Amino acid sequence: MKRVVITGAGTINALGHDVPQTLAAMKEGHCGIGPLEMRDVDRLAVQIGAQVRDFASDTIFNRQQLALYDRFTQFALIAAREALAQSGLKFSGALSAKSGVVLGNSGGGMQTLDENYRTVYEDGKNRVHPFVVPKLMNNAAASHISMEFNLKGPSFTVASACASSNHAMAQAFQMVRSGMAPVMITGGTESMLCFGGVKAWEGLRVMSKDACRPFSATRNGMVQGEGAGVFVFEEMDHAKARGAEILAEVIGFAMTSDAADIVMPSRQGASRAIAGALQDAGVNREEVGYINAHGTGTAANDKTECSAVADVFGPHADTLMMSSTKSMHGHLIGGTGAVELLACIMALRDGVIAPTIGYEEPDPECALDVVPNEAREASVDVVLSNAFAFGGLNAVLALRSV
Amino acid sequence: MSVKDRVIAIVAEQAVLEPSDVTLENTLEDLGIDSLGLVESIFAIEEEFDITIPFNANEPEKSDFDISSVATIIAGIETLVDGTPAA
Numbered sequence: 001m002k003r004v005v006i007t008g009a010g011t012i013n014a015l016g017h018d019v020p021q022t023l024a025a026m027k028e029g030h031c032g033i034g035p036l037e038m039r040d041v042d043r044l045a046v047q048i049g050a051q052v053r054d055f056a057s058d059t060i061f062n063r064q065q066l067a068l069y070d071r072f073t074q075f076a077l078i079a080a081r082e083a084l085a086q087s088g089l090k091f092s093g094a095l096s097a098k099s100g101v102v103l104g105n106s107g108g109g110m111q112t113l114d115e116n117y118r119t120v121y122e123d124g125k126n127r128v129h130p131f132v133v134p135k136l137m138n139n140a141a142a143s144h145i146s147m148e149f150n151l152k153g154p155s156f157t158v159a160s161a162c163a164s165s166n167h168a169m170a171q172a173f174q175m176v177r178s179g180m181a182p183v184m185i186t187g188g189t190e191s192m193l194c195f196g197g198v199k200a201w202e203g204l205r206v207m208s209k210d211a212c213r214p215f216s217a218t219r220n221g222m223v224q225g226e227g228a229g230v231f232v233f234e235e236m237d238h239a240k241a242r243g244a245e246i247l248a249e250v251i252g253f254a255m256t257s258d259a260a261d262i263v264m265p266s267r268q269g270a271s272r273a274i275a276g277a278l279q280d281a282g283v284n285r286e287e288v289g290y291i292n293a294h295g296t297g298t299a300a301n302d303k304t305e306c307s308a309v310a311d312v313f314g315p316h317a318d319t320l321m322m323s324s325t326k327s328m329h330g331h332l333i334g335g336t337g338a339v340e341l342l343a344c345i346m347a348l349r350d351g352v353i354a355p356t357i358g359y360e361e362p363d364p365e366c367a368l369d370v371v372p373n374e375a376r377e378a379s380v381d382v383v384l385s386n387a388f389a390f391g392g393l394n395a396v397l398a399l400r401s402v
Numbered sequence: 403m404s405v406k407d408r409v410i411a412i413v414a415e416q417a418v419l420e421p422s423d424v425t426l427e428n429t430l431e432d433l434g435i436d437s438l439g440l441v442e443s444i445f446a447i448e449e450e451f452d453i454t455i456p457f458n459a460n461e462p463e464k465s466d467f468d469i470s471s472v473a474t475i476i477a478g479i480e481t482l483v484d485g486t487p488a489a
């Protein structure tokens with residue numbers, strides 16, 4: 001089996017328009033959640049979210065590109081450009097033929113759906129722009145990355161709700177590890193912060209109206225975010241041979257299904273995914289210093305997740321750190337695991353553990369070190385990133401410092 | 403603006419050219435407009451004139467709407483707009 005390293009990272013999210021801004025915001029415990037700015041916001045019961053602000057897409061993309069790129073595709077391309085620039089890779093010949101893109105995404109082009117449903121249902125128009133379909137399809141972002149960077153190998157999009165990015169990155173990892181592809185571009189993207197997107201989530205009654213406070217006894221729900229995270233996963237020898245800067249090594253993953261309930265999480269399903277990732281990575285549980293939690297801030301997720309971690313790690317659960325950065329960048333749904341992987345890389349490379357902000361009061365059912373409110377310096381060698389999706393689909397990744 | 407000038411303006415925008423660079427004899431291919439550009443142009447023309455253009459991208463040759471040059475497109479639109487053929 002090949003070893004797999006990360007040689008490029010890119011993002012745009014509510015905390016920043018690139019990786020340095022995002023990591024700086026995480027270190028400061030900055031909150032990207034604020035009042036939503038969108039049409040008809042007064043008709044929403046939930047009026048907060050972690051929106052990408054000061055985003056002038058017309059200074060980044062030309063008119064023809066904007067006609068084809070939904071906001072989720074724009075985010076993905078911006079993140080991919082940053083990641084590919086950092087990696088220094090150019091794709092031609094055999095490298096191009098074998099390398100591809102696997103992205104996580106849940107909602108597809110929801111801004112496009114929302115706008116065009118308005119046009120035909122609300123405004124009564126009978127004609128929509130001809131690019132509605134190529135704009136809203138879930139694979140549009142992956143396809144545009146493949147076109148921009150000449151990636152002619154396996155490319156597709158993975159949809160597993162809130163675990164989409166982790167499933168996508170696990171798939172990309174597997175492709176590089178098996179020798180199928182020397183390089184895979186992977187991560188996830190989402191842009192659901194439109195009237196219909198927020199209205200749909202509102203209906204489920206799991207959203208907070210004031211803040212995302214994971215693991216705090218005072219938590220009252222999740223807060224949506226938007227953005228993208230994109231990474232370059234590269235075969236280690238390939239990266240070393242060209243003298244690439246290595247950000248971290250991806251050492252294992254596991255995926256499980258609860259096979260139980262369409263929305264309620266299962267401790268057993270989560271435990272099996274965490275334990276499976278440790279086993280796949282070949283690490284002892286005592287080696288894990290940090291877990292980037294799924295940590296949505298809902299009553300159900302946070303206690304189930306803590307209980308699963310206690311289950312798997314036993315006494316070591318009291319020693320390791322686990323934080324939820326969703327308190328800062330919100331829940332990016334299909335893009336969330338990708339942005340959260342940045343906190344994992346920061347822990348491994350910079351020795352800084354991103355905090356769980358908004359933490360007010362301990363919850364006996366979440367009695368772990370959740371790195372409350374302030375980032376912490378710590379030296380960690382192995383980290384995990386959890387994602388537990390609606391539908392009971394779980395995916396956990398394991399990374400090691402290099 | 404005449405129908406002709408309005409169509410040329412739309413086609414020119416699609417081709418990222420100045421209207422003065424578009425001649426009546428040009429085909430859309432001459433102007434660098436591909437299949438997606440064609441359907442986008444048709445959409446823009448429909449919006450501009452509030453008409454419905456009978457065009458199916460699968461069998462353009464069978465459409466009643468002749469897209470073989472800028473001149474034939476203008477003639478087709480003039481017919482759809484006021485029901486009389488172009489002079």
